[in-house]
Amino acid sequence: MMTTSTDVPAARAAELDAADPLRPYRDLFIGADDPSVPAYLDGNSLGRPTKASAEQVTAFVTQSWGGRLIRGWDEEWYDLPITIGDTLARVALGAAAGQTTIGDSTTVLLYKLARGALALRPDRTEIVVDRDNFPTDRYVLEAVAGELGLTLRWIESDTRGGVTVDDLKSVVSEHTALVVLSHVAYRSGYLVDAAGAARVTHETGALLLLDLCHSVGSVPLELDTWGVDLAVGCTYKYLNGGPGSPAFAYVRADHQQDFVQPIWGWMGRDNPFAMEQGYRPAPGIRRVISGTPSVLGMIALQDTLALLDDVGMDAVRAKSIALTEYALDLVREFLVPLGAEIGSPEDSAERGGHVIIDHPRFEAVVERLWTKGVIPDFRAPQGLRLGLSPLSTSFGEVCTGILAIRDELTD
């Protein structure tokens, strides 16, 4: 039998899947073998649901909410942002207990943590951020700088790379109050040297706030060891919490005593049910909370935390690197000859869990691919982003996706 141009890469993908120690985890996700979606390559924008979550969410509605009613708050829900935060910290953040809470959105937590951090450095006048940071990070910091009369000091980073420690060194000074970086760049996938960034930031006496949206659940984190001061991240990407599931905030233990965020709500007050006059922040990380947290929104992400705990972040990272290396090999073989350019670091040590490729036709290509159930992401101006979620993405999907892109480009 003659082999076609699809058989050889497909056979190679099947070999890689057969040898993948994480292969069985894929079966724990809903829709992983849905023939109408042959390649889901956007798990870094919205992770797939686990089968366990379908059961847990239903059980929560029928038993906890439906059965315990308002009593649920006393019995369990009130502490849930902190208990889930502690699990997240242990499993995926490299952080000791008592420093992480779940709630709000990344955007809102970024605002609260940035304001709280700036209040810890009241005599300083500058916030450092990069031009290629995620839009919400840039917008929030513009608003904060405007409110407080501070200056944004922009890093003009390489859009195919990201912010290096040397970039940071050239802008931080004794005027810097706060540095805000995405740990993994949403577009290029560049992986920031967080320990190096923390060191350079601290040499000037400033604080480092990391946005972990694109690294949590795909890259092992060591927040305590690295000396990161504050962090935020979302739970609907690699943590599969579901659309709009609440975000998380980390505030290093030694900052908490003096940390005050600007949205003073009753749920973050010391002894909230006493309903007393005047705001007094709750002890510890609870003070980051403002109003009633979304308990329903926190159910599903716990199922992925359980999987990550089982697998271990080092094995997750090993699969993640194997997936991105494989994707880049196929891109070089099939798409670069058609004019595509790699927009991500080619050294896996400098890369998170996704890769991006550029081509002037990609906006139209992605639109057509979506109708066929091949689902990467488009990122302006001409980037096609392949998000590879280590627990749920197969090598076969990567192969199917890249060959489908090739077919669109040769049409």
Ligand SMILES: *Cc1c(COP(=O)(O)O)cnc(C)c1O
């Ligand atoms: C996805 C993402 C966000 C999302 O913020 P929301 O408030 O959840 O919309 C923020 N920052 C980065 C770096 C992201 O990748």
